Amino acid sequence: MALRFFNTLTRSLDDFRPLDPGGKHVGLYTCGPTVYDYAHIGNFRAFTFEDLLRRWLAYKGYDVLHVMNITDVEDKIIRKVCETGEPMKQLTERYTVSFLEDCRALNVLPPQHMPRATGHIPEMLRLIGVLMEKGVAYQAADKSVYFSITKFPHYGQLKKIDAGQMRPGARVKQDEYEKESVADFALWKAWDEADGDIAWDSPWGRGRPGWHIECSAMSMKYLGESFDLHCGGEDLVFPHHEDEIAQSEAATGKPFVRYWLHCAYLLVNGQKMSKRFGNFFTLRDLLAKGYTGRELRYTLISEHYRRPLNFTIEGLDGARSSLARIDEFLVKLQDAAGSSSSDSSDLSAVARVTAEFESALDDDLNISAALGVLFNFIRDTNKRLASNAVAPAEAAAMLQAWQRFDTVLGLGMPQRGAAPPEVVALAEQRQAARKAKDFKRADALRDELKSRGWVIEDTPAGPKLKKL
Numbered sequence: 001m002a003l004r005f006f007n008t009l010t011r012s013l014d015d016f017r018p019l020d021p022g023g024k025h026v027g028l029y030t031c032g033p034t035v036y037d038y039a040h041i042g043n044f045r046a047f048t049f050e051d052l053l054r055r056w057l058a059y060k061g062y063d064v065l066h067v068m069n070i071t072d073v074e075d076k077i078i079r080k081v082c083e084t085g086e087p088m089k090q091l092t093e094r095y096t097v098s099f100l101e102d103c104r105a106l107n108v109l110p111p112q113h114m115p116r117a118t119g120h121i122p123e124m125l126r127l128i129g130v131l132m133e134k135g136v137a138y139q140a141a142d143k144s145v146y147f148s149i150t151k152f153p154h155y156g157q158l159k160k161i162d163a164g165q166m167r168p169g170a171r172v173k174q175d176e177y178e179k180e181s182v183a184d185f186a187l188w189k190a191w192d193e194a195d196g197d198i199a200w201d202s203p204w205g206r207g208r209p210g211w212h213i214e215c216s217a218m219s220m221k222y223l224g225e226s227f228d229l230h231c232g233g234e235d236l237v238f239p240h241h242e243d244e245i246a247q248s249e250a251a252t253g254k255p256f257v258r259y260w261l262h263c264a265y266l267l268v269n270g271q272k273m274s275k276r277f278g279n280f281f282t283l284r285d286l287l288a289k290g291y292t293g294r295e296l297r298y299t300l301i302s303e304h305y306r307r308p309l310n311f312t313i314e315g316l317d318g319a320r321s322s323l324a325r326i327d328e329f330l331v332k333l334q335d336a337a338g339s340s341s342s343d344s345s346d347l348s349a350v351a352r353v354t355a356e357f358e359s360a361l362d363d364d365l366n367i368s369a370a371l372g373v374l375f376n377f378i379r380d381t382n383k384r385l386a387s388n389a390v391a392p393a394e395a396a397a398m399l400q401a402w403q404r405f406d407t408v409l410g411l412g413m414p415q416r417g418a419a420p421p422e423v424v425a426l427a428e429q430r431q432a433a434r435k436a437k438d439f440k441r442a443d444a445l446r447d448e449l450k451s452r453g454w455v456i457e458d459t460p461a462g463p464k465l466k467k468l
Ligand SMILES: [Zn+2]
Pocket: 030, 031, 032, 215, 240
């Protein structure tokens, strides 16, 4: 089966063909975090889905250029700066660092480019300038610059909004709004008192960019005016991605993105996650409960991205036992393989599991089916291992295949005598805490490691884990 994805733009499963005439290079843009607080597990559902997508494309032999922005100026950030009095740069820097730590704990690969919005104001001003010249943007009496949706005939193509729902002349200045208030949206927001000292000069007066223009300017800077894939959570379809398409296509006259992929939302115990319901979790909350980044990664990726994920603590416990089953299997395979290499053996089981795993993921990244394939393989092979029916060379070939599968799953391979991944993750978090001079947390993590039977020794080559 050819690789295909459900494309929000066409509302159908489309075969994936990159724009690159050589068919090798793929441009991927994923909307990054707005860094005003710790990212929650709902956010990480999107980031782990995008990581799985990127890893799958790499497995298929594509050369993926992944760009993810950091939104470090936006309405919510400014609100928080006003509330706390903390300088914006300091606040956004702090939460960027914690976001990257969380990504490491979840084994989410870092993008090749991670542009910050505040570092790309000239690019945004240029883009707004083009839209003004073309007459699709205008400066209103409030001095802000707006995109005129009625001047762009394709407005509404992503969310499937028909022209009847549009209200010519109505304007919306805030970054987030509902479909019911579809209207001209802000490209450049004139300074007002609530913005404090957050403002840049522009041909239209002092102000700051709207959220949507940030992503258009940064994605096109690093990936070109047309590129392959753009992803995010389904809450970004409207208005964020709709407005990105409008700005970009109105400016360039070219199709902006070929494939739009959106992941469904995450529920906690069947309810929308909210601080109000006491079911709001950041990654840190769950690490503090003794779960690992690896367990959380497994939980977040194991449901097909287009289905809502109902997150529960029981689900995390289930992930822990699934991972234990995988690890136990791999250790048995390592024993069976001994020092054998993989040639000259009956490899039909390996060929079968590989083909089934690949065709599941080619089908719109059907990870639930792919994991089903792997657990069937574990069950069948365990039976054969129990009756000594797996030759060393076949076991070695199975391990090699699993190593390739794991470049996609990102769960890590157990190593005999080496610290298990959750212990390594704890040690990494301790390093990060020490770097951030959070010694209280570093000590707590050291104690946690000790309770699991491991100590960290600081050596000239860096910290090393040693079994107690
Ligand atoms: Zn974005």
